[in-house]
Structure formats: structure tokens, C-alpha cells
Amino acid sequence: MRKIAESTVRRLSLYLRFLEEFEEQGASTISSAALATRGGTTSAQVRKDLSFFGSFGKRGLGYEVPALKQQLREILGLDRRYRVVVVGAGKIGSALVQYGGFKDRGFDLVAIYDNDPAKIGKKWNGLSVRDAAQLEQDLKHERADIGAVVTSADAAQSVADRLVGCGVTAILNFAPVQLTVPEQVAVKTVNLVLELEALSYVLANR
């Protein structure tokens, strides 16, 4: 794969968000300075980020919004759909299934699992909670691109191991634990409490 720093990928996402808003407002060109503001960076960095992918603005005119938007979508892999399985049907798992923003961006939640008999069979947003024991069996027949780990911290590593064993190579982790995975597996962690504690640490130690 192309070796691009995570911070660059994040800026590309931010530029894309901005281009989408900009297009909605009917604008057809955008300057590197405007993109820089949104990405928290400089015009020079924007030009460097984009020239790396072969996109060059026109001096005095800037970038064409639809063309750059389409190019960023391709680079970020957003021109296809991804199948997401969610493991853990607690509060966050349920919120994920009810969150409309996934589908809009090309991420289809195709199944949700839990091992709690009280939850198995419940229906959320048209998805029935499946028995987690079925995971391996199901993933033999139904491809999953991304596994969302929404279990307790205790269970998270073994769930991640099982997903990886099924061939899942991208994990979105909501549990407060640092998952250990093989090198070819990508993990992103989303955890509000960890971010809050990073802020309280800063507040308490200055």
C-alpha cells in the first residue's frame, strides 16, 4: 500500500468534508488557503498533500471542487461500500446500529452480535441481534470488511482475535483496551473517556 502518514490521511478526510460543504453551497473552485484553514495547516502543506496524489490547483483559481472531491473519495477508498459487523449489543452497539451516518458514507452495518441470551433475537433498525457463537460460521459465508468491537474491555481482545481469525483486517475499537493484532490489521480506537482523561491529565498537571 502507499505509505502515507496517518496525519495526512486525516487531513484528506477534513479537506473532503470541506469540499462537500462547499459544493452544497454551489461553489466550483476552492483555494489551498481555504482548505488549509479547515485542515488546521498551511497552504503549502495543502499543496504538498494534494500534489502527492497528482492534483494541482491553478494559480489564482485554486482547485476544481467536484474533481478534487472525487479524487479524494477515490484515495480514501470511499468509492465502494464496506460491510461492518458489530460485536456487542450494549448501549454503544445499539447507538451505532441506529446511527444513520454510516450508510450515508458507504459503511453498511450488516450484523450485530452478543452473547447475552437476553439480547439475542432483539431487533434494532431491522437487524436482529445474533448469537456471538455464530460469528465464525456466519463470516465464512458473509464477507465482513470492518469489525466494530463494542464489548467490555475484558472481552475485547478475544473478540478481536476471533474477527482477525475470520479474515477481518480493519477493526474499530470502542473498548478501553489497547488491542494487540497482527501487523497487517488496522485498528482505530474511539473512546470518549480516554480522551476526557487525557484532558484532565493536562488540566491537573500544569
Add this chain to the structure above:
Amino acid sequence: MRKIAESTVRRLSLYLRFLEEFEEQGASTISSAALATRGGTTSAQVRKDLSFFGSFGKRGLGYEVPALKQQLREILGLDRRYRVVVVGAGKIGSALVQYGGFKDRGFDLVAIYDNDPAKIGKKWNGLSVRDAAQLEQDLKHERADIGAVVTSADAAQSVADRLVGCGVTAILNFAPVQLTVPEQVAVKTVNLVLELEALSYVLANR
């Protein structure tokens, strides 16, 4: 302030989570190996992380759970309460106000603001949505430690500027934009879509 890498602070949060669970299960000592598993690291790294703060396990016995837990709480600044103001009363803002996990960890949501007349005055979880125009006036009298920016990407930077202008030095940003703030202000970003796109990038480019 003590200069500690963000990755270390994150591991300390993970160790703390683990110690809390461990204590609930009635355990009184824990090994560096067990802490390492949860932190996705090695026993040597755990010993290094903790010795930095003057905490030393006993060979063959490990660390005392209640004492280490208390020490980590102090280091992370969790022995006091923090006042959080939320700016933006959309879907995520409303979810934040309704989320019980904040209070449990010492973060009190004290006010929520919006500039939409249709939202101002609505009550969520006992908090009335206030007019964002009042922000500066209110924060003169009511201390805020942390500002949560839950606005559109468009509005996020100016809201952050206003919070910083009011003396807020820690910002939790949910908007898909890289905020530019003075050096002494800490910002943590929580954004599910950015994390998903980082995964789709990886999946599309290998």
C-alpha cells in the same frame, strides 16, 4: 507540567480501567504482566511507566490494587471534578447530555448552548439549552474547565476561539475540523467518521 507522552497517558488510563475492574472482582494485587496485556504493551514498559511516578511493585507479588488505583487517579487528575460546557445542541450534543458516564468519572455537564431559536429553552436531562450569545457573559461567572465543541465544522473554529477567549484551556472537539488554538490549550478530537475513513483508506490501499 510534567512532560509525559500522550501514549503514556493513554496507557495509564487503560491500567486504571483494568484496576477498577480487578478491584470489583475482589483482587488485591496485580502483576505488571496483567497490566501489560490490557495496555497492549510489555511488563517492562508497565514497570517503566509506573516507576516514573514512584510506584514500584513487589517482586513476586505485583502491585497493590487500591494503592495503585488511587495513585493513577491522582496522576490523571481524576480526584477533582471538572465543569464541562457543551456548545451545539444537535444529535451528538443531546447524546452527550444524556450520557451518564461523564458524571461517574468526575465530569459535570453544567451548560449546553445553541444559536438555533428552535432549540434554545428546550430541556434535556434537567439542562435548558441556552442561547450561544450568552456564552461570554455566563463564563464570566461560571467557571468552565472543558469546552465540548459539537457544532458544524463550519462553526467549530469560531466557537473554539470564543471558548479560549473565555479562558477555557481544554477542548473536546467533535467537529470534523482541525482546530487551531494557542499552545497552552489542549484539544482532543472524537470523530467516528474520521476513524472510519482512516480504515477505508487502509482497506482500499493495500
